[in-house]
Amino acid sequence: MIYLDVTGSCKSAKSTGIQRATRSVFRELGRRETILPMSWNLFGKCYQRLGRRELQILQDPFRVLARSTARPDLRGENPIAELLRLLFRESIPLKTKMESGDVLFVPDMYRDARIGYLPQLIRETGARSVVIFHDAAALRLGLMRNRALARFEKYIDSLATFHLVICVSRDSQEHLHQLWREHGTKPTETCVEELPPGDLDPTEREEPSREDSASVPVILSVGTLEPRKNHLTLLRAAEILWKDGFSFELQLIGRSTGYYGHKVISPMKQLQRAGYRIRWLQHVNDRALHRAYRSCRFTVYPSRMEGFGLPIAESLRHGKPCVCGGNGALGELARPGGCLIVDQTSADALAGAMRTLLADNATYERLSADARARDFRSWTDYIDRLEERLKGSA
Numbered sequence: 001m002i003y004l005d006v007t008g009s010c011k012s013a014k015s016t017g018i019q020r021a022t023r024s025v026f027r028e029l030g031r032r033e034t035i036l037p038m039s040w041n042l043f044g045k046c047y048q049r050l051g052r053r054e055l056q057i058l059q060d061p062f063r064v065l066a067r068s069t070a071r072p073d074l075r076g077e078n079p080i081a082e083l084l085r086l087l088f089r090e091s092i093p094l095k096t097k098m099e100s101g102d103v104l105f106v107p108d109m110y111r112d113a114r115i116g117y118l119p120q121l122i123r124e125t126g127a128r129s130v131v132i133f134h135d136a137a138a139l140r141l142g143l144m145r146n147r148a149l150a151r152f153e154k155y156i157d158s159l160a161t162f163h164l165v166i167c168v169s170r171d172s173q174e175h176l177h178q179l180w181r182e183h184g185t186k187p188t189e190t191c192v193e194e195l196p197p198g199d200l201d202p203t204e205r206e207e208p209s210r211e212d213s214a215s216v217p218v219i220l221s222v223g224t225l226e227p228r229k230n231h232l233t234l235l236r237a238a239e240i241l242w243k244d245g246f247s248f249e250l251q252l253i254g255r256s257t258g259y260y261g262h263k264v265i266s267p268m269k270q271l272q273r274a275g276y277r278i279r280w281l282q283h284v285n286d287r288a289l290h291r292a293y294r295s296c297r298f299t300v301y302p303s304r305m306e307g308f309g310l311p312i313a314e315s316l317r318h319g320k321p322c323v324c325g326g327n328g329a330l331g332e333l334a335r336p337g338g339c340l341i342v343d344q345t346s347a348d349a350l351a352g353a354m355r356t357l358l359a360d361n362a363t364y365e366r367l368s369a370d371a372r373a374r375d376f377r378s379w380t381d382y383i384d385r386l387e388e389r390l391k392g393s394a
Contacts, residue, residue, distance in 0.1 A: 002033050002390065003094065005047075005106040007040040010054040011085075012076035013061035014255055014283065016224055017310035018134055021195050022107045026058055028383045033390075041086050045113045048089040062285035070256040072283045098127045103390050106131040106162075115154045119161035129162040130390055133190075135172050135307025135329070136179065141228055157185050164389060165190045168308040169329035193385055196377045197313035198286070216277065217248045217358060220296035220320075222289070222311040223303060224254045225261040230302040230344060235267055235278075237300075237350035242276045246358055250276075253292060255283040293318040298357045298364070300324070302344045309333045316374045321367035323353040338371030 009022040026037060038047040039054060050058065057064050057076070065072055098104070104127055106118070122129045138144050139152055156179045159165050165188060167173035173192050180187045219238070223229040231252070238250045256265065271278050281288065293299070299315040301324040309330050315322040316338045324334050325344035334341050340357060342349040357364050 001102045002029070002035045003098065003102065003104050004035050004037050005040065005108065006037045006058055007110070008108040010037065010039050010050055010058040011081070012073045013057055013065035014072040015061055017308065018108055020198065020310065023058060023061070024198070024379055025107050025386070028379050029386065032383065032387065036092070038092050039085070040110070040112065040114055041089070042082050042112055044086045044091065045117065047092040047094060048085060049092060051085070051089055068282040068284045068288070070261070070282045071258070072255055094121055095124055098125045102127050104129040105390060108132070109134060109155070111151045111155050115151065115158050119158050122161050128390070128392060130164045130166065131159055131162045132166045132168065133159060133172055133176055134168055136175055137228055137305040137307060140175065141305055143227055153183065156180070157183055160185050160188045162188055163392070164188070166389060167192050168195055169332050171328040171332060172307045191389065193382065193389070194377065195308055195310065196379050196382050197310065197317040217297040218251055218295060219248055219354060220251045220253065220292050220299045221301065222253045222299065222314070223301065225256045225264045227260055228304045230304050231264045232267065233345060233347050233350060234300055234302045235271065236347035237354060238278070239271060239276070240347060240351040241354055241358070246355065248277070248358060250278045251292060251296065252278070252280045253284055253289060290318070293320060296320060298322065300350065300354060302350060303330065304345060306330055312339065313376060316371040317376060319368060319372040321357060321364065321371055323350065323357065336374060338367055338374055340367060
């Protein structure tokens with residue numbers, strides 16, 4: 001039995017890279033192995049079985065919340081919903097339930113009471129335990145303070161109690177070991193397994209459709225409205241080009257956040273009032289996301305730092321060039337081809353790259369061909385390798 005922690009992917013329909021990966025792991029791994037998906041309850045400080053709604057969200061989040069919305073997390077990730085789950089969902093006593101041969105698999109981050117619970121569970125049961133480490137970007141960028149910083153550091157240390165930590169990039173792996181050294185924490189075994197982008201429909205595997213010659217080019221940017229995604233620099237870059245006379249539409253896709261989203265939405269509305277073409281499509285379903293990738297001329301991913309950078313892979317998977325940074329994991333993903341690498345912290349540098357892909361057709365066609373030539377791993381290949389990792393046979 002594989003006990004799969006899907007806490008961050010079953011309570012609401014939010015669908016960032018981590019949720020998309022967790023749901024794909026559940027779907028693909030569940031076709032081969034016996035899996036018990038489970039969710040951590042913040043109030044009860046225990047794992048629980050999923051109810052019908054949680055299972056629906058895990059299987060198809062947009063069936064539960066079909067329309068676009070700014071804050072999908074508000075529907076399901078709130079105190080009342082958590083209390084109802086505590087009252088009406090069955091608890092899973094893992095310390096007595098797990099048997100020899102069982103595996104504990106945690107594919108998402110955690111910064112709650114699991115920081116103490118999981119190391120104790122691993123010690124007491126002796127069951128094989130595997131966790132995916134995505135990144136410590138917020139820590140590296142100095143975006144954490146006080147209690148949040150202390151809890152994240154405890155999370156980093158708790159990872160060392162697992163039998164195996166699967167890192168999503170070499171950069172994430174190197175930084176994890178660096179943090180363990182700084183904390184004086186004895187390291188555990190680690191490996192790197194890059195995540196696959198989502199599969200395309202058969203019709204999408206052909207050469208991507210090109211925008212109508214009479215239409216305004218669309219520049220797409222996908223990412224949550226949070227500080228490290230660097231939307232403000234992107235907006236300044238777009239304004240530079242609009243003032244220089246370039247005609248295009250900037251489309252943003254991604255959910256907002258309560259603590260930061262307004263800092264992006266306000267200047268975006270100012271640009272709209274000034275007559276510039278900019279649209280925020282909010283949090284959208286997979287069909288709308290793929291449609292946006294197909295119809296854009298290229299994408300911009302201005303994130304300052306990532307553990308992997310799924311929107312870059314998705315853009316290239318659709319045959320669309322991507323403007324992005326080349327530091328850390330972003331560079332790992334971008335350098336093999338299809339990307340125009342710039343200093344993403346500079347509005348002038350971003351504007352220059354966007355100008356090139358709008359006006360220089362030779363460069364655009366070359367990068368488009370490079371994007372189409374990229375060979376990303378499939379979910380079948382990823383799950384083949386993941387099974388070996390979970391069983392300890394890799």
